[in-house]
Amino acid sequence: MLIDGHGREVDYLRVSVTERCNFRCQYCMPEKPFSWVPREELLSYEELFEFVKVAIDEGIRKVRITGGEPLLREGLDNFVKMIAEYKDGIDLALTTNGYLLPQVADKLAKAGLKRINVSLDSLKEEVAEKIAQKNVLKKVLEGIQAADDAGLKIKINCVPMRGVNDKELVDLIEFCRKREYPIRFIEFMENEHAHSGAKGYTSEQIQEIIGKDYKFKKVERTGSSPSQDYEMEDGYVFGIIEPHKDDFCATCNRIRLTASGVLIPCLYFEDAQSIKEAIKNKDIKKAVEILKDVLAKKPEKNRWSEDSKISSRAFYETGG
Ligand SMILES: Nc1nc2c(ncn2[C@@H]2O[C@H](COP(=O)(O)OP(=O)(O)OP(=O)(O)O)[C@@H](O)[C@H]2O)c(=O)[nH]1
Numbered sequence: 001m002l003i004d005g006h007g008r009e010v011d012y013l014r015v016s017v018t019e020r021c022n023f024r025c026q027y028c029m030p031e032k033p034f035s036w037v038p039r040e041e042l043l044s045y046e047e048l049f050e051f052v053k054v055a056i057d058e059g060i061r062k063v064r065i066t067g068g069e070p071l072l073r074e075g076l077d078n079f080v081k082m083i084a085e086y087k088d089g090i091d092l093a094l095t096t097n098g099y100l101l102p103q104v105a106d107k108l109a110k111a112g113l114k115r116i117n118v119s120l121d122s123l124k125e126e127v128a129e130k131i132a133q134k135n136v137l138k139k140v141l142e143g144i145q146a147a148d149d150a151g152l153k154i155k156i157n158c159v160p161m162r163g164v165n166d167k168e169l170v171d172l173i174e175f176c177r178k179r180e181y182p183i184r185f186i187e188f189m190e191n192e193h194a195h196s197g198a199k200g201y202t203s204e205q206i207q208e209i210i211g212k213d214y215k216f217k218k219v220e221r222t223g224s225s226p227s228q229d230y231e232m233e234d235g236y237v238f239g240i241i242e243p244h245k246d247d248f249c250a251t252c253n254r255i256r257l258t259a260s261g262v263l264i265p266c267l268y269f270e271d272a273q274s275i276k277e278a279i280k281n282k283d284i285k286k287a288v289e290i291l292k293d294v295l296a297k298k299p300e301k302n303r304w305s306e307d308s309k310i311s312s313r314a315f316y317e318t319g320g
């Protein structure tokens with residue numbers, strides 16, 4: 001079992017397999033072109049898997065593959081298979097923008113993937129294009145359908161943006177309710193990499209918008225999810241991820257590994273340590289040592305309310 005410096009059990013590893021992306025979402029990426037970390041600096045799937053094995057052996061029970069856009073990295077189904085076959089009962093999931101799912105959903109399900117969280121910010125072609133800076137909606141919707149047909153459990157993530165998709169929250173809820181997908185609205189987290197004009201909503205404002213059309217009540221928090229759930233009168237549950245608060249940090253159960261081997265103890269903190277050399281040298285003892293040290297130094301909660309209101313972490317690098 002992995003216990004952090006605040007006595008919390010950490011059993012959730014988020015692994016980013018690439019920082020590259022085929023979208024340029026205005027809340028995540030800069031307007032100006034920028035260069036990626038060179039490919040040779042990334043860990044191979046075999047190397048990432050070496051660390052995943054170490055982490056599972058030490059007590060990780062939930063692994064989420066993310067990015068950038070994880071489906072851009074070739075051979076992802078093999079990576080999924082390696083993890084799925086390593087140990088029974090691992091909650092193995094993926095977070096994706098969905099664009100490439102039509103081609104790969106079935107392969108991923110066959111490889112052992114169980115769950116998939118898809119970002120869907122709009123049901124209008126031109127709005128989706130404005131957010132992603134690319135005409136994406138048709139492929140994303142096909143991708144969600146392909147994942148559903150492949151038997152994957154689906155959740156939808158949406159970042160409400162001021163003056164962009166804020167008129168569509170109810171339509172998005174209806175889309176998800178019909179298909180029995182939970183939807184989570186994520187408060188836009190201000191960060192140095194997002195488009196300069198990007199503005200989001202607080203949880204209270206999101207509730208106010210949804211409250212014009214629905215009655216709902218807060219669901220008591222259980223487990224470690226950062227999402228605060230709300231139940232509608234017919235029992236449909238949607239969530240709001242409220243990163244500007246820190247109440248969910250008390251039950252934080254997660255750490256993050258970037259594609260270049262950096263182990264990040266908290267979404268908000270600059271402190272991180274690399275496991276790259278240890279893994280490349282097949283020094284498992286050292287990898288475990290670094291993992292435990294990162295956990296020992298894991299902060300108690302985010303410092304959003306104390307520090308500057310802009311995070312310097314890039315979401316496409318940490319995997320969200
Ligand atoms: N502040 C904060 N936000 C988080 C954390 N984990 C996830 N989020 C936010 O929630 C978004 C969606 O997360 P997902 O990738 O869907 O993963 P998840 O919410 O753990 O998914 P489930 O396993 O289905 O509960 C992330 O991109 C972040 O914006 C966290 O530890 N802290």
Ligand SMILES: C[S@@+](CC[C@H](N)C(=O)[O-])C[C@H]1O[C@@H](n2cnc3c(N)ncnc32)[C@H](O)[C@@H]1O
Binds near residue numbers: 070097320
């Ligand atoms: C970084 S993306 C990586 C996976 C995949 N490309 C996707 O978009 O689902 C993971 C999640 O981070 C969220 N995200 C990115 N930038 C964000 C921001 N500034 N504020 C809140 N959520 C953000 C996205 O909406 C997405 O749900």
Ligand code: SF4
Binds near residue numbers: 021068097316
């Ligand atoms: S949120 Fe996901 S899809 Fe959008 S730019 Fe960031 S990594 Fe790409």
Ligand code: SF4
Binds near residue numbers: 253
């Ligand atoms: S903000 Fe940091 S401490 Fe809080 S839940 Fe996220 S990773 Fe954990």
